[in-house]
Amino acid sequence: MTEYNDTPASKTRRKQDMQELQEVGLTLMELKPAQQARLPLNDPLRNALDEARRISNLDARRRHALFVGRLISDSGPDALLQALATLTDPTRQQRLQQWTEQVIACENVKELEPILHQVLEFHPHGDRQSLRNQARNLVKARLDNPADASTEQRDRFKRERKKFQALLNDLEKTAPLY
Known part of the structure; x- marks a missing residue:
């Protein structure tokens, strides 16, 4: 199919995807710096995670997790999600x-x-x-x-x-x- 025939994701699906990325952002924010260094992070995302260490207010952390989720979405989340799953492997x-x-x-x-x-x-x-x-x-x-x-x-x-x-x-x- 061409790009014109592809149906765009519904607004609900996009919100669910952003909610999932926000949760990934919260997980990334909770990691130790040494663990974050092992992940494939680009510079804006690394800077946002450094900034997250200073934030203590719960609402501010939630909003910052939204921002981190948006940065993950912009940078292509596949490699990062796979590396994060490997890092947090419970077995x-x-x-x-x-x-x-x-x-x-x-x-x-x-x-x-x-x-x-x-x-x-x-x-x-x-x-x-x-x-x-x-x-x-x-x-x-x-x-x-x-x-x-x-x-x-x-x-x-x-x-x-x-x-x-x-x-x-x-x-x-x-x-x-x-």
Whole structure:
């Protein structure tokens, strides 16, 4: 069809779209600056979000969210909405916890490869060598029988687990969103 034959969206549909973008604007305004920096924001939108930090009045925040929603609409919301969905993924922490538990469940180092491959598929920017080293250290520190383990062994296991989880969290925090 040509642009002349396309029917324009109804006024109700346009209002609903702007209401949705206003809610996205409120979500963006609630994000921390480090999280906002990971999103594909243009300069006017970034300036509006910086300005939003100063606004404390509820009505003023609502009006500013309308303005932010309009800026999102003008800049093309698709990439921003996709990046925001990735950033606010509620299953992120569960996924990291599952990977840690899978690594702990491995009996030997050779069983780690499929798990590490899965992590690197999800985070291709990750360093394979450091991930492999941390996973290997975690498997070596694993406690076969926690009741018979000394406090030094338990502390080593906790330390290695914490290091591995920190590495996964860093991968998640530095993952490109767009």
